[in-house]
Amino acid sequence: MSLSDLFAESTQLPHIPKVVQELIESLNDEDADMDALSKKVALDQALTAKVLRLANSAHYGISRDISTAQDAVTLLGFSTLRTMVLASGMTSAFKAPEGFDQAQFWRDSFAVAALSQWLAGFTPDGDKDTAFTCGMLHSIGQLLIHSVMPDAAKSIDQSANMGGTRHLLEQVQLGFTSAEAGAELARRWKFPTAIQEALAGQNNPELEKPFSNMAGLLYIARYLRRCQSDGTAEDDIIEGFPSHTAHQVGLDEQRVFDQLSELEELSSGLEGLLE
Template sequence: MSMANIFAESQALPHIPRVVQELIESFRNEDANVDDISNKVALDQALTAKVLRLANSAHYGVSRTVSNPHDAIMLLGFNTLRTMVLASGVTGAFKAPEGFDQKKFWRDSFAVGALSKWIAGYIKDCDRETAFTCGMLHSIGNLLMHVVIPEELKSIDDAKALGGKRHTLETSLLGYNYADVGAELAKRWKFPEEMQQAILQQHNPEGDQPYSKLAGVIYIAKYLKAAHEKNWSDEKIIEEFPLAVAEVIGMDTTRAYADVANTTSLESGLDSLLE
């Protein structure tokens, strides 16, 4: 199936709540009406319940109980609320086929998001919550492809399990890969251009112009996650670090290397959404 046909399957495409769409659009608008958005979040009872459960979790360590979305903004900030609502809306938008471990998919995605947020802290003028969102959604195209063309992905899943690179396998067999699909979905969801480009360029950020800083963030986040899965030591992580990418995106690797041990214990705070 061509990529165009994936998006022609309208009944299979994920739909997100209108308030989530408005929060996506707020990435572009520095003057977004925060009170108006929090009031709209409050009107969606399912979203509000998820957000309040997250906001009151030990991960965020707030000083008092968060009882409504406005409290969440006051105690945690608008960007954190936006991340919570986006995660709540997007994770609820997909119904994966039988045999696809959607919980593992989102746990892995949240882990890449948390690593992306950590990396952004070592890059000048790189918003950490935006980086988290890009990391969280980096593989959204993979999920959509499993929803729409599950049969065509079986051989790719098998080859991936034997050590192949998924995006290379997909491009070879299909002519496109999950980054292409994810970027197109991000476009249809009206994410800002820089976030679309981050998803699109994640496999080879240094090979695209203009260079996407956020694509580099995702690239390094995926490297760190893979290193953790292989139980690499901090020394090996630093030795094999994708320095060329780090240099182009302006990452302060000296500071990051000193803190690299902390990356093994990072948490997104969002895993309760999957319970």
């Protein structure tokens, strides 16, 4: 099987609202008009309701009610609104098969997003917004495979739960990896090239030519997420830390190690989308 077969199996790409597609295309535009975007968000009532629920959550700590998308831009900033809209569109785009815990999938994705953003702050000129988006989308190929090929995905899940390495299992059973599928979906959705490259290279960032800093950050963020899930002690996190990759992305390891206690408090602020 090839990657093109996966997309041929799907009669159409997962649907995302038009305003979300326009937002994706604006990621490359430093002069994007936030007023125009907020007005477009307001035209999609379901999307607006989700965004406003998030904006008024305790995570953002705003002392007054946010009642419009324009309020959200004014009080939270364009970057935060854009993240909310993107997350809202992504979480509603897929219909996973029976038995797949899509809420837990997105919890993990949001956690990796928060970790990626946090790590970017310890790198030279770290792009926190792009790092967050990469983290949020890092497993989107996995979700696509579950949606289009549920039986194959279930078999891979079972093997991975028994200790197998997921991307190697995918390569053997499918002929491609979910990272490659996610990168191709990102290309078709017109995400920036940097995000496509990060998704594609996240399993083996050091093998990618040229090296992608965002892929390296994703690799480290996923390591920290596994440590979080396993309840790994700080000393063990440091001992197993992927230092070679950290060096390549210019990560200030010592600052990261000094602030590992912050991991317990990290939150994407997007969990309200899953309620």
